[in-house]
Amino acid sequence: MKILYITTIGSTMDFFKSFIKNQLDIGNHIDIATNENDGRTKVATCYREWGCQVFHIDTSRSPISFGNIRAIKQIRDIVSNRRYNIVHCHTPLAAMATRIACKKLRKNGLKVIYTVHGFHFYTGAPLMSWLIYYPIEKWLSKYTDVLITINKEDYNRAKKNFYSSRIEYIPGVGINLEKFKYKKENGEKIRAELRINNKRTMLLSVGELNKNKNHEIVIRAIKDIPNITYVIVGRGELGARLLNVANEYNVDLKLVGYRTDVEEFYSAADVYILPSIREGLNVSLMEAMASGVACCASKIRGNEDLIDKPLFRPSSMNDVKYAIRNALDNRDDLIKDNVEKINGFRFEKINKMLNDVYSTI
Template sequence: MKRRVLMIQEAMGGCGRHVADLIAGLDPERFDVTLLYGATRMDDYYRETLPALSRRARVIPCADLRRDISPRHELRALLQTMRLIREVRPDVVHCHSSKAGAIGRLAVALCGRRYGVKRVFYTPHAYSFQAPEFSGKKRLVFTLLERWLSRCVTDLTFNVSEGERRAALDAGLDDPSKFEVIYNGIADEPVPSKAEARAMLGLALAGLPDDAPIVGVTARLVDQKDPMTSIAIAARVIERRPDVHVVYVGDGPYTSRMEAYCREHGVADRVHILGYRADAERVVSAFDVYLLTSLYEGMPYSLVEALRAGVPIAATDTTGNDEVVEPGRNGLLFPVGDVEAGAAAVLRLLDDPMPREAVVGSFRDRFTLDRMLETISAHYEEAAA
């Protein structure tokens, strides 16, 4: 008999990628999946993935599952989720991201377990109380809500990094036995060579010398990624190494500010902001160094993709990043917001490249998709036994 799984999620970023990979990898002979997703914040990746998801699961949009706090929308999302639980009668409810985690788990609490729910799992993809933009009062409210939901509704939380798990324990959310680290994984499959990846970028880098060093970023240009620190690091690196080019693959609200910064600092001809590309995880092979300046993370897919491509990483020393980057083996860490240290890390990796075999090996040790799928599906099986 198939296990019925209801997933509830926000449809963007690493959370969207994680759920898409999970649904694609679950055996359809063993699992019957229903997915309720927030329809208002879909990014391009998720929008392009949606048709494939629809072939593997029953997919239901929820226009009221939003990031911003809105009691009216949250009540509607809660009622829609409760109706779905009564209809599907899932063996497993698995909630992804803080907002979906609150709505989904509260729906289970209000429905009780009388509609067949045997286990409730939660993957935060970075807790809301970790975000630096929230005030002390909001952070306290989010912490108390997470604590109540964990203790009263959640059977097990899957943290995507040990740092995220430590944050949960430091906040006193629940007993340590109710948290398990399951790293985000990606498929261990061949990637383009550096020459092939540069050719894939095509006209975007037309005229660039074949031997020009490229520092690359594949990330959304949003607050969490601290793009203004990233662009300042780019300018500092180019000042010291005029042969270097910096490539951004991703879009977001900071694009125009970054372009203006490049013009003001005379590096517009060396910095290429290409916008969103569906092939981002493949063109990363074109880079000599990968740069990420996040303020906080859960477990960033972009870093794992860089490792698979054999590209060493210069990243901020923050939760998530510090578990992917092994200084001396696959990259270097530097303090959050520190432009000088970030530039120094990038320049060091350019001047003294790390062996590709060591970088790829650090991916295969911990971050394969098969490892992630085996662990989560085993929990689903156990819950529905």
Template sequence: MNKDQRSVLMVSTTASMIEQFNLNNLKILLQLGAVVHVATNFEAPGTITKESSLRLKSRLEKIGVTCHQVNFKRGFGNPVANRKAYRQLCSVVEQYKISYIHTHSPLGSIIARRVARHFGIKILYTAHGFQFFAGGPLINWLVFWPIEWYYAHWTDAIVTINTDDYRQAKFLPVKRRYYLPGVGTDIRNAMEFSTQTRNKLRQEFRNKNRIENDDFLIVSVGELSKRKNHDTVIRAIKKLNDPTIKYLIAGIGPEKENLKELINSLGLGNQVKFMGYIENLNELYFAADLNVFVSRREGLGLGGLDGVAHGLYIIGNGRTGMKDYIYNERVGLLLNNPNDADDLAHKIKVVQNERRKISTSAIEPLLKFDVVSVNEKMKAIYYKEFFS
């Protein structure tokens, strides 16, 4: 590496965050001429399978990214594991003479900012949804706001991906703040699928999964976790007592057995199915009639926005960044309380009765979330923070 070449380290607690949110960022850094490294947990990769994690590592190495295994834990971690991750990250920074860090995820970003402060190097932090938010639990404000405020003193710049978080970031003592409309969703390409192709993929998927033409198919895409709130959707479907309603959940995670028990206890085994981790979601979105994405907490909700880009009507949580793209009822409906199964059941019935769909004209205002637009903005941020 010559003395003028920047070395940038991308840090994330899980490999899934790299795959789902940061591949474009890594490519931008490479295009700008940086030597790029990734430090994450490839062995416990989060919301993707271990096989997907191995493929991700191979893909990154092929494009010139150096990968480092760091044993981050999820959530708060624990003191022993966190110290180990800190030492591992320090070793990477010291050995490879890292010039800058771009960090993601709460725990990984706390550890990364401690490392950056130790070595006196610049750090950029992308918040994928603050733990505290308007209408959120008081305990989250009491716990997480002081943590973010404290570590903001060690943050050179922060990127927020929804407008609520950007407003909150104005009260944090960081040097610079940026708003980025999401992480880049392939909206233009999704819009370009012809009606014929959409119908073909819809029918093929329904035939393969034994979904009748008259069935009303609801889908949710996301980790099987308490945060993603699949249990409330299941309870709402029980209240509707309609065997033509089918519900497919695409994702993996620690709550699978608990959700299975709930499904069985409610007698919904013939209506609710787990699809596992799906890499290509086109067929699923086109086959569905409604996307229910009522996470209890969400930065923006890629699984919601991606469905909208494919023309799939949505019910989301109005207390999250989803309201940035569910801007009126042409796109979807918003819950005031994501745990209210009665309200959710009512809204599902409204969509089912009216067979609501999203028109192309309703999607066009969302092109600011398109990957090309977002990449241009992220490139400008990188240039200002790391290359100017």
């Protein structure tokens, strides 16, 4: 079976390494169409080493970029010339271009799968997101053979309102439970590197430093919590601002940038916090759960599928503070619940669910 993966930018392919390696091992042929022009958006080198061909398309994360229009013809040409059995698209703008490009090609037997990593319209979303994205996604669902949603809110909405002949709920890309597990020596190593002694509370977040990830409210919330260090793994445009806010509130904040050893940070943390305003189904929260960390998160779509408590309103500093204290006071119970629940999101289970889609489409 020949399959083409399509994403807006190349770095999104990082999430699919385990699944695609499995597909290659069972004899499927996988290629990729994406935009690698930005130095930070390259496709991981392993894909080319595995024999996947990577095609350039002009997709952009900006909805007003003409590159997304050009990508329609580029995708149509790639699919027509290579005669794929399945096109599997991810990310909203790449998915829009793909489904327009493949409308007529589906008459020749091509199947189009779209995995939604969180619709831009959701409970509490800005009105403009509903006015723009909802009608477009509803219209394009007519040209989607399988629509895969990764959280229950999106699944229920799509099932009720969209036209896709098949709508599935597959919760994320799966977690490698062997990779993400508590290892005392890893935690000690990270604490030594960051000079955080074992008597000090380490609060951890993993994610891009942007407005949606909402790290600033955590900084403001912990100003009155003694003996705590907030560590964020990730990079982004708000780094300087976060440091300024931390300095203003006298909060011990450590921004460690992009790291390839993120699993070791979970073993060092006392509490993991995800304060995002919007998520689909957050991978770092699942990694923290699997690693045996007490977690707290914003009460939004996706997060509610993963943990029951403590959840907080992402706009409420008091709620954030209470959730952190709650997590610290109930660490053992939360860790036990997390480790049990994350078993339902293990890679092997998710892999089988997606394999079933491929084999029955």
